[in-house]
Structure formats: C-alpha cells, structure tokens
Amino acid sequence: xxxxxxxxxxKNVLSLMDLTTIxxxxxxxxxxxxxxxxxxxxxxxxxPGSILGMLFEKPSTRTRISFETGMFQLGGKPxxxxxxxxxxxxGESIEDTARTLSLYVDCIVARINHHDILEKLALFAxxxxxNGLSNSFHPCQILADLLTIYERKKxxxxxxxxxxxxxxxxxxxxxxxxxxxxxxxxxxxxxxYEPMGYVIELAKQEGRQTNAEIIIxxxxxxxxxxxxxxxxxxxxxxGTDDEKxxxxxxxxxxxxxxxxxxxxxxxxxxFMHCLPATRGKEVTSDVIDGGASVVWDEAENRLHVQxxxxxxxxxx
Ligand code: CP
Ligand code: NVA
Numbered sequence: 001x002x003x004x005x006x007x008x009x010x011k012n013v014l015s016l017m018d019l020t021t022i023x024x025x026x027x028x029x030x031x032x033x034x035x036x037x038x039x040x041x042x043x044x045x046x047x048p049g050s051i052l053g054m055l056f057e058k059p060s061t062r063t064r065i066s067f068e069t070g071m072f073q074l075g076g077k078p079x080x081x082x083x084x085x086x087x088x089x090x091g092e093s094i095e096d097t098a099r100t101l102s103l104y105v106d107c108i109v110a111r112i113n114h115h116d117i118l119e120k121l122a123l124f125a126x127x128x129x130x131n132g133l134s135n136s137f138h139p140c141q142i143l144a145d146l147l148t149i150y151e152r153k154k155x156x157x158x159x160x161x162x163x164x165x166x167x168x169x170x171x172x173x174x175x176x177x178x179x180x181x182x183x184x185x186x187x188x189x190x191x192x193y194e195p196m197g198y199v200i201e202l203a204k205q206e207g208r209q210t211n212a213e214i215i216i217x218x219x220x221x222x223x224x225x226x227x228x229x230x231x232x233x234x235x236x237x238x239g240t241d242d243e244k245x246x247x248x249x250x251x252x253x254x255x256x257x258x259x260x261x262x263x264x265x266x267x268x269x270x271f272m273h274c275l276p277a278t279r280g281k282e283v284t285s286d287v288i289d290g291g292a293s294v295v296w297d298e299a300e301n302r303l304h305v306q307x308x309x310x311x312x313x314x315x316x
Pocket of ligand 2: 133168169170233234236237238274275276
C-alpha cells in the first residue's frame with residue numbers, strides 16, 4: 001500500500017472549502033490505492049482501535065453504510081448515533097453534545113440538516129468532524145464523484161461538467177470541487193433554484209487559478225452541449241417534501257435529463273447522480289440505467305474516498 005505523508009490543514013471537512021487542490025488530489029490517490037488493496041485482498045488495517053461516532057439526523061443508505069464499513073475495514077469501530085436516541089432530542093445543546101462525544105470517540109461524521117448547527121458541532125468538538133450531508137454541502141459525495149470522473153476520463157483538468165436541475169447541497173460542493181481541480185462547470189437551473197451566491201463567487205475565484213470556467217444559466221441545452229459529464233440530483237431534497245408540487249412545476253419537463261439532452265453532449269459523455277434517484281422525474285430510466293451511467297461507481301467510491309479521508313484525519 002502506498003503511504004502518503006501528508007496531513008490535512010483543516011481539522012474538519014464540512015465542505016470542500018476545507019480542502020486545497022493538493023489535498024483533494026492526495027485523497028483521490030489514496031482512495032484509489034485503498035480500492036486496489038481491497039480488490040487484491042490486501043487490506044491493511046490503517047486505523048486500529050479508532051472509534052467513529054456517526055451522528056445522523058436524516059436517513060441515509062450510502063453515507064451510513066460506507067462510513068460504517070470503511071471504519072471496520074480500517075480496523076476501527078463505528079458507533080451509529082441516531083439523533084432521536086441522544087439527549088440532543090430532549091434539548092441538550094449541540095455544544096455539550098460536541099464536548100461529550102469528543103471524550104469518547106476519535107472522529108464524528110454528522111448528517112445534520114442545518115449547516116450552521118454542524119459548524120457549531122465542529123467548533124465545540126475537539127476531534128475531527130466530517131460532513132455527511134447538510135442542507136448546504138455534501139463534500140464526501142463530490143470526492144467520490146471526482147474519483148469516478150478520473151477513473152473514467154483519466155484526467156480532470158479541462159473537462160466540461162453540466163449540472164442540470166436543482167442548485168442544491170450537492171451542486172454547491174460540486175462547484176467547489178470542479179473549480180479546485182480545473183473542471184469547467186455549467187449549472188442549468190430555474191430562476192430561484194441557483195446554488196448559493198457566495199459559493200458561486202468562491203468557485204469563480206478558484207476557477208481563475210485553475211482555468212475552470214463557471215457558468216450559471218437557466219438553459220439546460222447550452223449547459224449540456226459538448227459536455228463530458230452530465231449530473232443531476234433529486235428535485236426534492238430531504239427537508240423540501242412540502243415543496244414537491246412547486247418544485248416539480250419549476251423543474252419539469254425542461255430540466256429532466258433524458259436521451260435528447262444526453263445527445264447534445266459528447267459521444268463519450270457519462271451520466272452521474274449521487275442517488276437516491278427518482279426515475280421519470282430528474283432523470284429517465286433509459287439514461288440512469290443505460291450505458292453512460294456511472295452511478296454505481298459513484299456509490300462504490302464513497303467507501304474508498306471516505307476511508308482515505310478518515311485515514312488522513314486520524315493517522316497521527
Ligand atoms: N448519496 C448519498 O449521500 O446517499 P444516502 O443519502 O443514501 O447516504
Ligand atoms: N440533495 C439530496 C442528496 C441526497 C444524498 C438531499 O439533500 O436530499
């Protein structure tokens with residue numbers, strides 16, 4: 001197994017703002033090496049005895065299971081902490097929860113709805129905190145997506161990624177990730193569903209260093225034209241169920257990824273989705289279940305990038 005002698009600058013990974021381009025590239029290389037080790041049955045236990053606290057306020061399939069499995073594979077132990085089982089649900093403060101967890105576990109992965117509460121958790125914890133999705137960001141997903149893109153395209157710099165649909169939590173971190181590694185990104189979304197303004201500005205700033213062009217438009221066709229990668233996500237993120245009808249009216253049919261939209265992209269264009277997906281809404285079945293789709297690679301790569309991230313945060 002290749003040993004990388006780097007440490008992350010930040011104690012926490014709450015969004016890709018916390019990682020530099022060099023750190024992102026290190027995580028991808030280490031993840032790739034962990035992936036090879038696992039496939040060749042050489043899976044050294046890099047974090048024996050480490051304990052991961054998993055604080056979850058929302059449901060999860062991929063994030064929960066890949067973090068749990070990943071920590072087991074590294075030789076440590078995960079502890080799942082559903083928020084309703086903690087005194088937090090009866091009014092204990094997030095500050096005191098952070099202080100308490102820091103006494104018992106070595107690292108926290110938290111899926112907390114409000115990003116400002118997650119920031120408070122990280123501020124009062126004395127151990128690393130990883131964002132397992134908040135209403136604003138989903139950094140682990142984008143690390144897995146960048147690894148997937150690299151595996152398929154053998155490069156990152158200079159590619160064109162089109163994000164079609166909701167400028168949501170996943171899109172915010174995709175903007176940060178793409179701009180940091182030099183991928184041109186066009187976001188096509190209806191007015192009122194754009195990514196966060198300060199994230200767009202940060203991505204444009206990063207893009208000036210890496211030659212990544214960042215475009216926000218309401219035209220999915222121009223975004224998809226000559227794209228190497230087309231990405232979408234659900235129109236109804238967790239916490240927005242009561243907006244279902246308004247959202248579907250805003251997004252459909254114009255922002256659905258279907259074969260007509262895919263035809264505008266490059267011939268070898270890949271389709272990505274973080275999952276869970278709603279077939280027939282943000283993407284048609286023929287696209288997500290077709291030859292261009294790499295959604296299962298994305299899901300698998302969650303395991304490998306998160307193992308790399310935990311290793312780099314905890315190895316010392
Ligand atoms: N993509 C993702 O984070 O999936 P889960 O909600 O199942 O964790
Ligand atoms: N945007 C989605 C992603 C789910 C992994 C949500 O927040 O529900």
